[in-house]
Amino acid sequence: MKYLKLSTFSIILFLVGAFSAYGQKCDLSIRGKILHQENNDPIVGAYIWIVESATGAVSNENGNFEVKNLCAGTYTLTIQYLGHKEIRDSILLNSNNFNKTYRLEEESMDLGGVEIHGHRFDVQTTTSVSALYGEALLEARGENLGESLKRISGVTTFSTGNSISKPVIHGMHSNRIMILNNGIRLEGQQWGAEHAPEIDPFVADEITVIKGAETVRYGPEAMGGVILVNPAPLPTKKDPKTNLYLTGGTNGRMGNISISHANGSNKIKGLGYQVQASAKRAGNIKSPDYYQGNTGLSELNFSGSIGYSSSKLGIEGYYSYFNTTLGILRDSHTGNLDDLTSIIENGRPFSDPGFTYDIVNPKQVVSHHLGKIKSHYHLSDTWKLNFQYGFQANNRQEFDKRRGDLNERASLDLQLFTNTVDLFLDHNLKNEWSGSFGLNAIQQANSNIPGTGVTPLIPNYDMLNLGIYAIEKYSKGPLELEGGLRFDTRSVSTARYVGSELQEADLSYNNFSAFIGGLYQINPKITFNSNLGTAWRPPNVNELFSEGLHHGAAAVEIGDADLNSENSVKWVNALEYDGGRTHLEVTAYANHISDYIYLNPTGDTYVSLRGTFNVYEYLQANAFFYGLDFSGSYVFTERLSAYAKGSIIRAKNTDEGNYFPFIPSDRMDWGLAYQFGSLSNSKTNKLTLSNLLVAKQKREPDFDLAPAPPAYAIFNIAYQKQIALGEDKLNLGVQVQNLFNSSYKEYMNRFRYFTDDMGRNILLKINYQF
Numbered sequence: 001m002k003y004l005k006l007s008t009f010s011i012i013l014f015l016v017g018a019f020s021a022y023g024q025k026c027d028l029s030i031r032g033k034i035l036h037q038e039n040n041d042p043i044v045g046a047y048i049w050i051v052e053s054a055t056g057a058v059s060n061e062n063g064n065f066e067v068k069n070l071c072a073g074t075y076t077l078t079i080q081y082l083g084h085k086e087i088r089d090s091i092l093l094n095s096n097n098f099n100k101t102y103r104l105e106e107e108s109m110d111l112g113g114v115e116i117h118g119h120r121f122d123v124q125t126t127t128s129v130s131a132l133y134g135e136a137l138l139e140a141r142g143e144n145l146g147e148s149l150k151r152i153s154g155v156t157t158f159s160t161g162n163s164i165s166k167p168v169i170h171g172m173h174s175n176r177i178m179i180l181n182n183g184i185r186l187e188g189q190q191w192g193a194e195h196a197p198e199i200d201p202f203v204a205d206e207i208t209v210i211k212g213a214e215t216v217r218y219g220p221e222a223m224g225g226v227i228l229v230n231p232a233p234l235p236t237k238k239d240p241k242t243n244l245y246l247t248g249g250t251n252g253r254m255g256n257i258s259i260s261h262a263n264g265s266n267k268i269k270g271l272g273y274q275v276q277a278s279a280k281r282a283g284n285i286k287s288p289d290y291y292q293g294n295t296g297l298s299e300l301n302f303s304g305s306i307g308y309s310s311s312k313l314g315i316e317g318y319y320s321y322f323n324t325t326l327g328i329l330r331d332s333h334t335g336n337l338d339d340l341t342s343i344i345e346n347g348r349p350f351s352d353p354g355f356t357y358d359i360v361n362p363k364q365v366v367s368h369h370l371g372k373i374k375s376h377y378h379l380s381d382t383w384k385l386n387f388q389y390g391f392q393a394n395n396r397q398e399f400d401k402r403r404g405d406l407n408e409r410a411s412l413d414l415q416l417f418t419n420t421v422d423l424f425l426d427h428n429l430k431n432e433w434s435g436s437f438g439l440n441a442i443q444q445a446n447s448n449i450p451g452t453g454v455t456p457l458i459p460n461y462d463m464l465n466l467g468i469y470a471i472e473k474y475s476k477g478p479l480e481l482e483g484g485l486r487f488d489t490r491s492v493s494t495a496r497y498v499g500s501e502l503q504e505a506d507l508s509y510n511n512f513s514a515f516i517g518g519l520y521q522i523n524p525k526i527t528f529n530s531n532l533g534t535a536w537r538p539p540n541v542n543e544l545f546s547e548g549l550h551h552g553a554a555a556v557e558i559g560d561a562d563l564n565s566e567n568s569v570k571w572v573n574a575l576e577y578d579g580g581r582t583h584l585e586v587t588a589y590a591n592h593i594s595d596y597i598y599l600n601p602t603g604d605t606y607v608s609l610r611g612t613f614n615v616y617e618y619l620q621a622n623a624f625f626y627g628l629d630f631s632g633s634y635v636f637t638e639r640l641s642a643y644a645k646g647s648i649i650r651a652k653n654t655d656e657g658n659y660f661p662f663i664p665s666d667r668m669d670w671g672l673a674y675q676f677g678s679l680s681n682s683k684t685n686k687l688t689l690s691n692l693l694v695a696k697q698k699r700e701p702d703f704d705l706a707p708a709p710p711a712y713a714i715f716n717i718a719y720q721k722q723i724a725l726g727e728d729k730l731n732l733g734v735q736v737q738n739l740f741n742s743s744y745k746e747y748m749n750r751f752r753y754f755t756d757d758m759g760r761n762i763l764l765k766i767n768y769q770f
Contacts, residue, residue, distance in 0.1 A: 026071035030091060030098055031477045034059040034079060037103040037381065040434045040473065046081040046104065062521055064478050083107065099477035101432045105381060107311070126482045126517030127212030127531035128574040128587045128629075130154075135684060137207065138731060139720065141765060142247030142256045145179075145197050145207075149227070152209050153645040154587060154629035156664040159749045160194035161329050162285045162758045163297045164364075167197075168748070169211055170589055171625050171651050171663050172224025175540050178214070179227045182305075182318050184372050184390035185218065187418040187444065191542045192550065193599070193662075193750060198322045198368035198394065200301040202245065202258040202278045205232035211587065211629075212572045213535035215513040216484035219440065219467050223535035223568055234307045234316065235264035235272035244768045245278075251761035252296065253355065254282035273306040283357040284327075288743045288759040293353040294327040294360055315375040321368070328362040331754050333401055333613075340605065340612045344706050344753045347745075361407055365397040382429050388422040400549075406453055411549070413449035414458075418442065435472035441465070446541070448496070457550055457557070458542050459496035459503065465489070478521035485514045490538055494545060505545075509538035509565050527576045535570065539563040543597050543618045549606070556606040557599065558617040568593040584632040589625075596623035598660050603703050614705055621655040639677070644670035650699065658702050665697035665708075665747055671716075684722040684731070691715050697747040706753050709745035714738050725770075733765035 034046040042063030049056040050067055052075050057065040072094045079087040084104035091098065130152045132140060140148040146157040146165030158173045159165035166173055174193065179186040181199050188198045201207070208228040215222050235241070240263040247256040258278035265271040280299040284291045300323050307316030331349040334340040343350065374388040394417075397410035424438025444463040448456040469486035489510040496503055515533030522528060546559035570591040577584040597620050604615040627649035635641045646668030651660045671690030677683070692715075697708040718735040741760040745752040 026069055028070045028072060028093055028096055028098075030067045030070060030075070030077065030093060032065055032099060033101045033475055033477050034063045034065065034081070035101060035103050035428070035434075035475060037105040037428050037430075038384075040103075040428050040475070043081055043084075043104060046079055046084075049078045049080075051076040051078065060524060062478070062527065064521055064524075066524075079104065101475050101477065103428055103430055126480055126519045126529050127210060127214070127533075128529070128572050128589075129208060129210050131206055131208040132204075133206040135720070137204065138767060139718065139733065139735070139765075141202070141245050141258075141767065142249070142254075142763065143201065145199055145201050145227075145229070148201050148207065149209060153585075153631040154211055154627075154647045155209055156647070156667070156748060158193060158662060159746070159751075161292070161295055161749070161751045161755075163282070163295060163326055164194050164196045166190075166193075166195070167209075167227060168664060169209065169225035169227075170591065170627060171649050175221055176224035176537060177227065178218050178222040178225075179229065180218075181229050181320065181370060182231055182372065183374065183388060184370060184392070185221070185420060185442075186370075187392050187416065187420075187442075188366075188368055188394040189396050189414055189416060191540045194328075194364075195396070196326075198324075198366060199229060200258075200276075200278055200299070200303070200320070200322055201229070202260070202301070203231050203276055203303050203320065204229045206230050211589070212517075212531045213513075213515065213533040213568065213570045213591075215488075215535040215537075216469050216471060216486040216515050216533070219442070219465065219486075220488060220490070220511075220513075220535070220537045223537050223566070223570075231274065231276075231303075231305070232262065234274055234305060234309070235262050236270045236309055237264045237272075238266040239264055242770050244766075244770075246764075246766040248764045249282070249761050250763075251758055252282035252285050253357075254280070256280040268308070270309040271307075272309075273304070275302075275304040277302045281357065284353065284355050286355070286759050287348070287756040288741045289756075290349065290352040291354055292755055293330040293349065293351065294358075294363070295329055296327045296357050296359045297324060298359070299324045312378045313375070314377075315373070317371075317373050319369075319371045321370075323367045324364075325359055326364045326366075327359040328364065329751055329754060330360075330362070330401075332751055333362055340614070347706075347753075348755055361399040361401050363399050365399070365410075367395050369393040382427055384426045384428075386422070386424050386426065388420075390418075390420040392416075392418040392420075394418075398550075409451060409453060410449075411452055411454055412457055413452050414446060415449055416444065416446045418444045432474050432476045433472065434475065435470070437470045438468070440467050455498055455548055456496055457546055457548050459494040459505075459545050461492055461494040461541050463490065463492045463541075480519040481516075482518070483514070483516040485512065487512050488536075492538075492541065494541060496545075498547075505561065507544075511536040511565060511567070525577055525579050527578075528574070530571070530573045532569070532571045535568045537566045539565065539597055546618065549608070549613060556613050556615045558615065560618050560620070563597055563618065563620055564595045566593055566595050566597060581635040582632070583634075585630065587629040589627060591623075591625040593623040593625065595620050596660075600661060600701065601703060601705055603705075621653045623651060623660065624654050625649065625651045639675045641673050641675070642671065643673070644668065652699075656702075659699040661701045661704065662748060662750075663697070663699070665711075666695040668693045683724065684720050686720050688718045688720075689715070690717075694746070708747050709752055712742065712744035712746075714742060714744065715740055728768065728770040731765075731767040731769070733763075733767075735763040735765070737761045737763070 034043040046059040057067045059065045075091045077089045149155045149167045156168045157165040210226040214226045242261045245258040260276035262274040278301045283296040285295040303320035305318040370392045372390040376386045396414045398412040400411040422440045426436050428434040442465040467488040471484035473482040492507045494505045517531035519529035546557040550557045572589045574587040599616045600619045602615045606613045629647045631645035633643040648666045651663040669692045673688045676685040696711045720733045723730040738760045743756050
């Protein structure tokens, strides 16, 4: 009887519990974000498992995960990812407010040829970021840095002919864009419109563009954006890899070769090295109807690195050498005012010199050495101390058409030495906080080499810049918030002789910069980020003291010693949608710049024994830049897909109510791609037809040497195929640029006054990976 009572009571309890469970809504969720402890980078593909419910999830590309349909209660959560220590966490779940950030600690391991040490130095930022890597970078091989980056929406080029181009981000270029070569800020004579970056794109495994103001991280020259040129990580074990690139082009009869080799050591775990070299040669560029005289180039480049990495310590040495000789269009240097007026009115050279590889005056000869040593030490699981030193030597020679023995002398001969030191402390705490505190110093010495026979365009100068900064980031599930503050102080001392008179100046500048930004993943398909930052830039020496003929630019430039520092406030917003078949990304920005410095054509000409040249002067005004970048793709079928990208920018002189010179016009690039085989096939076998549409620049300054050229449309076609040769890979590519050999002029080409742009160019590209 007693047993019957107990059984009845047990049945009643069971039924009550069952009905309670049935009545309970199991609609709670566990949300979170998975990050690397090492560098705060999101982890894609981490496995999350709830023990009690036998359910799980996988982290997405932003590191976010969600496990749904859970009842209230206590759960054991485990997180696993290859090469990282497992995390086990006990969770009391009683509402839908649970959202937690987990940081996985990396561990050295050797697993069937996979070795992970994880000492990356990638920049994590809440502003708009785009990158070239993998197949997109492979297609860009053989192009200079500026041309390669035109594949990214919002990035164009400011060029001098077809061989010299520099990147433009949201209308900014030269000293407003910072380029980092393997973590070292590239310091050459980048102030010149025709001074291309001294960097070989073949060193890069990935090229990243940050479109927001990044002065807090890097200093004043990053007010317009940052370009990161990163080589592949050094190997940490014996695993030889060699890459051979061969590129040939019909226009200019260009040939380009690059080879790289990387390997590690079995005897010393964590030790690895990488070497790379390239050479390039091209002759006169051909417009659709004629050759452009003296537009050839030659390059010879080398880089090498060696490093050691362990669980606590990492150290790396790197050296690169860049050397180029560039011909300058002979027709840009005219003999008298009538000749200059005539060629601008004619719109093309009066002569057709035919093809040659010879490079004569006017020309540029540039060499650049860069060396660095960097190291880091893990003070604990959450704190890491970093040190980096860089040395650069840049020599720029510009030769003009001169008489007699003077023709063999450089008209401009500059030697620039730069030392940079960075010391910063990173922390990635096991909760939601991470950040960096740092100091950096930049010291420069610029000298005019005697013997040119002309008054130097810019004076000798010494510059010292000291900066201190702090950046802190909060990450919790789909939300990331970030803010930073920096203070810089800069001193500049200049000296030069004008005739027999010594002119000296001592200048100093200092300012604060700050930013705040956030990123929020609205749902698994939609992400929004916003970044508001202040920035500043002191005037460069050329803007202050230029006085004379700039030979490579074929122009006289006049500086203003009373220029003030530029100050800006830039707001960047980006919305990204990834819906499987459809991918869309839109970036909108507004940038107010006080005391914006620009080079303005005066309408005057300068006549000398060396010819007749247009006169430009550096002016200053308040500016408002705003615009829109967009990019998108759509997969119609397993074989057919389409893409489109474009940019719109406006740059207004708010003081005078007119527009600034040399601002990119509206443009859109769209195309169709057909994959021979499934899109999921890892082997590339793709045909792409694309069309570039560029509008006429109707927002011109009040005066220009010639009206803006008309709108144009250029068609391109490309075929890319990958062939497996055992464990090796052979990539073959054929590209036809300007398929219909159309005549056109790009507004952002400074030589548009004298010549058309390049005609049809057929490129053959071979890459062998073994």
